[in-house]
Amino acid sequence: MTSVGTLEVGVVGCGIAGQAVATFLADAGHRVTVFERFTEPGPSGAGLLLQPTGLSVLRRLDLGDQVERLGARIDGLLGLNHLKHVVLDLAYADLHEAAYGLGIHRGALFGLLHERLQRSTARLVTGAEIVEVEHDGRRATVVAKAGGRHGPFDLVVVADGAHSRLRERLMPKARAPLYPWGCIWATVPDAGKIATAPAMLQQRLRGTTTMMGLLPIGQGLVTLFWSLPSAALEPGQPIDLEAWRMDALTLWPEAAALIEHAAGAGNFTRATYRQVTLPRWNEGPVLFIGDAAHGTSPQLGQGANLGLLDAHALSRALAASDDLAAALALFARRRTPSVRFYCQASHLLTPFFQSHQPLLGLARDALLGPACAAPGLRTMMTTTLAGLRRGWFSTDELDAEGRYPLED
Numbered sequence: 001m002t003s004v005g006t007l008e009v010g011v012v013g014c015g016i017a018g019q020a021v022a023t024f025l026a027d028a029g030h031r032v033t034v035f036e037r038f039t040e041p042g043p044s045g046a047g048l049l050l051q052p053t054g055l056s057v058l059r060r061l062d063l064g065d066q067v068e069r070l071g072a073r074i075d076g077l078l079g080l081n082h083l084k085h086v087v088l089d090l091a092y093a094d095l096h097e098a099a100y101g102l103g104i105h106r107g108a109l110f111g112l113l114h115e116r117l118q119r120s121t122a123r124l125v126t127g128a129e130i131v132e133v134e135h136d137g138r139r140a141t142v143v144a145k146a147g148g149r150h151g152p153f154d155l156v157v158v159a160d161g162a163h164s165r166l167r168e169r170l171m172p173k174a175r176a177p178l179y180p181w182g183c184i185w186a187t188v189p190d191a192g193k194i195a196t197a198p199a200m201l202q203q204r205l206r207g208t209t210t211m212m213g214l215l216p217i218g219q220g221l222v223t224l225f226w227s228l229p230s231a232a233l234e235p236g237q238p239i240d241l242e243a244w245r246m247d248a249l250t251l252w253p254e255a256a257a258l259i260e261h262a263a264g265a266g267n268f269t270r271a272t273y274r275q276v277t278l279p280r281w282n283e284g285p286v287l288f289i290g291d292a293a294h295g296t297s298p299q300l301g302q303g304a305n306l307g308l309l310d311a312h313a314l315s316r317a318l319a320a321s322d323d324l325a326a327a328l329a330l331f332a333r334r335r336t337p338s339v340r341f342y343c344q345a346s347h348l349l350t351p352f353f354q355s356h357q358p359l360l361g362l363a364r365d366a367l368l369g370p371a372c373a374a375p376g377l378r379t380m381m382t383t384t385l386a387g388l389r390r391g392w393f394s395t396d397e398l399d400a401e402g403r404y405p406l407e408d
C-alpha cells in the first residue's frame with residue numbers, strides 16, 4: 001500500500017464524522033475532497049449531548065470555546081418513572097469536579113464544524129450522491145449518482161451515516177437492522193426553565209412504551225424527545241399530535257409549557273436508528289467511520305462522540321504509521337474496544353427503555369435506581385455515560401482538569 005506521506009483522500013458524507021475527519025486530515029497536509037449528496041449540507045434540527053470525549057476532540061479542532069458558548073452545560077442524567085421514582089440519577093462530577101457534558105443544537109455543532117472545514121484546505125463537492133466506490137485493493141474511485149467519477153484516492157473514508165447504502169455494497173456481511181422503536185423530536189424555547197433547573201438530561205418513563213426526554217441545548221432552547229414504534233414513524237404515517245399532547249401532559253405535567261409549545265408548532269422530526277455491525281473497519285483502502293460503521297440507538301448518547309473520536313484516531317494513526325495498511329490496523333486496534341462496548345451496551349439496554357416487554361420496564365424501575373446508588377455500579381454507569389468505557393471491565397479516566405485525554 002501507499003507509504004503515508006501526503007495522501008489523496010476522499011470523504012463520503014459531510015456530517016459530524018465526515019467534517020471532523022476531513023478537517024483533521026487536511027490540517028495534517030493530506031489532499032482531501034468531501035462528497036455530500038445534498039446541495040446545501042446541513043443537519044435536521046434537534047439537540048444532542050456531547051460527552052467529555054467529543055468535547056476533547058472539538059477542542060483539538062480549536063472549536064472548544066465556540067462550542068461551549070453555543071451549548072448548555074449538562075451536569076448529569078436524571079430519569080424518573082411515572083410514579084416519580086428515580087430510575088437514573090448520574091452526575092459527571094462523580095468522575096471529576098470539573099467534568100460535564102454539553103447539550104447543543106445540531107445546527108450549531110454542524111455550523112461550527114462546517115465553518116472549520118471551510119477554513120481548511122479540504123475541497124467540498126455538494127450535490128454528489130456517491131453510489132459506488134470501486135477499488136483494486138490499493139486505490140479507490142468514487143462514482144456519483146449523476147454519473148461523475150472522482151479519484152483515484154489512496155484512501156476513501158465513508159461517513160455517510162447509519163442508513164449508509166455504500167455499506168451494503170462494499171461490505172455485504174455487514175448487519176444493520178432497523179430498531180423496532182425510534183422517536184420524534186422537536187426544539188422549543190425553555191419556557192419556565194423546567195429543562196435547565198437542574199442542568200440535566202431529564203427523562204420520564206412509563207413502562208417500556210412511553211418515554212419523554214428533555215435536553216437543554218443552549219440559547220434558551222431545549223430539545224424534546226418522544227419514543228414511538230418505528231412503524232408509526234414511516235413516511236406518510238400521520239402523527240396524532242393531540243393524542244401525543246394529552247399523553248405527554250399526563251406523564252410530565254411540570255413540562256406543560258414545553259409540551260403545549262411543541263404541540264402547537266407541530267414541527268417534529270422523525271428519527272429511526274439501526275444497530276450496525278461490520279465484520280471489519282475497512283475493505284482495502286475504503287474505511288467506514290461514524291454511524292456508517294457503528295450506528296446504534298441513542299439511548300447512551302454516544303453516536304456523535306464516537307464519530308468525533310474515530311476522526312481524531314484516524315488522523316493520529318496516519319501520523320504514527322509508515323504505510324496506510326499499518327495506519328488502518330492501528331486505527332482498528334485503538335477504536336474497536338470502546339466502539340464494541342458502546343454498541344453492545346446500547347443494544348442490551350434499549351429494550352429496557354423502548355420495547356413491548358413490560359417486564360423489562362418493571363426490572364428497570366426496580367433495579368436501576370438502587371444500582372445508581374451502589375458505589376461500584378454507579379462508577380460504571382457514570383463512566384459509560386461520559387464515553388470513557390473501553391469494555392465491560394475497563395475504562396479510561398479523565399485527566400487532572402476533568403477532561404478526556406486523547407490518545408496521540
Ligand SMILES: Cc1cc2nc3c(=O)[nH]c(=O)nc-3n(C[C@H](O)[C@H](O)[C@H](O)COP(=O)(O)OP(=O)(O)OC[C@H]3O[C@@H](n4cnc5c(N)ncnc54)[C@H](O)[C@@H]3O)c2cc1C
Pocket residue numbers: 012013014015016017018035036037038041042047048049050128129130131159160161162164165166183185225271272273289290291292298301302303304305306307
Ligand atoms: C434521536 C437521536 C438522538 C441522538 N442523540 C445523541 C446524543 O445525545 N449524543 C450523541 O453523541 N449522539 C446522538 N445521536 C447520534 C448522532 O446523531 C449520530 O451518531 C451522528 O449524527 C452520526 O454522525 P455521522 O457523521 O456518522 O452521520 P450523519 O450525521 O448522519 O452524516 C452523514 C452525512 O452523509 C451524507 N450522505 C449520506 N449518504 C450519502 C451518499 N451516498 N453520498 C454523499 N453523502 C451522503 C448525509 O447527507 C449526511 O450529511 C442521536 C441520534 C438520534 C437519531
